[in-house]
Amino acid sequence: MLELSAERINIHAPYKVERVEANTFLFTTKSGVVYYVGFSHDFSFMEENLYQFFITNVEHKHAPADSAIYETIKVVIEEFFEQGQNVILYICDSMDNRQAMRDRLFRIWFNTCFENKNITLYNEQIEIDDIWYFAGIMLRKDNPSHNRIIGQFHDFVQDIPNKWELL
Template sequence: MQNTPKKGYEFIYLGGINNTYIFITSDQVVYELKFKPSSYIFGKQPPFTEFAYEFVIEVAENPLPKLPPPDECIPITLATIFNEFFTLKETVVVYICENADGRANARNRKFNQWFEQSGRAGLSFVKFDYHFGTGTEFFYTSLIMRIDNPQMADIIISFQKLSLGYSDPEK
């Protein structure tokens, strides 16, 4: 018996200032993915500031009485959306796990699982994870870009410098 490859969900590009995509899972959970222009992330360091985006993924609507269950089609859908969004090899995306509800660690773990699974779907990107902050404010972040980004080394160095700015001075 041959194993049939899984397909991702159909999605719609809504566009707008935040480059919004939307898809609905088989459980009727609605996800919004946004690539918000974020030149401020790297300060005033051209040439890659104009290609910088913050990635946001939100459950826009959940009709279930609990958190959405694991879904093997989501990583494939994410890979397809990333491949569509990253048409320019200079594009850089930063993902910051939101922590207003104290669930940043869970979000980070889930995103890492999705990203790892999406690699099996032909995703040609690299991801660098950074955990930085102070005793009271801690961030899980990921820096994502195409493997052929000509500014990769400069972007990594710049982001590392940024992360050092958020380190706990008492450590």
């Protein structure tokens, strides 16, 4: 059972998080932008230990570049991985067709914040019904099933058929 602690996160997070409910937190930046971050149990390709990660600028306010946001998220993710061999799944929001940019930004953030750390980021992209989806998983490098999990995720994503293939 995943139980993230705001107290532990706030030891290192530049923006202090407030627990809203289990595994969901908010923080407010110096520009007054409120972010909610959270994890939700996902059962798409693993029956246990898989959580989808979400972050939202809840009021969709303009958010100036702020490294403290990325550092706060990094601390939240680190707290997640302190809780055991769970796996993070993320999918870049595709509602406004900017998912490729989000994927690039996510990978830049990851490479900046987690360089030389013991966490793997593995990405996939797939076109389904003319929409590109960018998804990825993060897991600890010392996960005993590390390569198997990556392989299963790859197979799960790449074998998704288009609508016309189901006819």
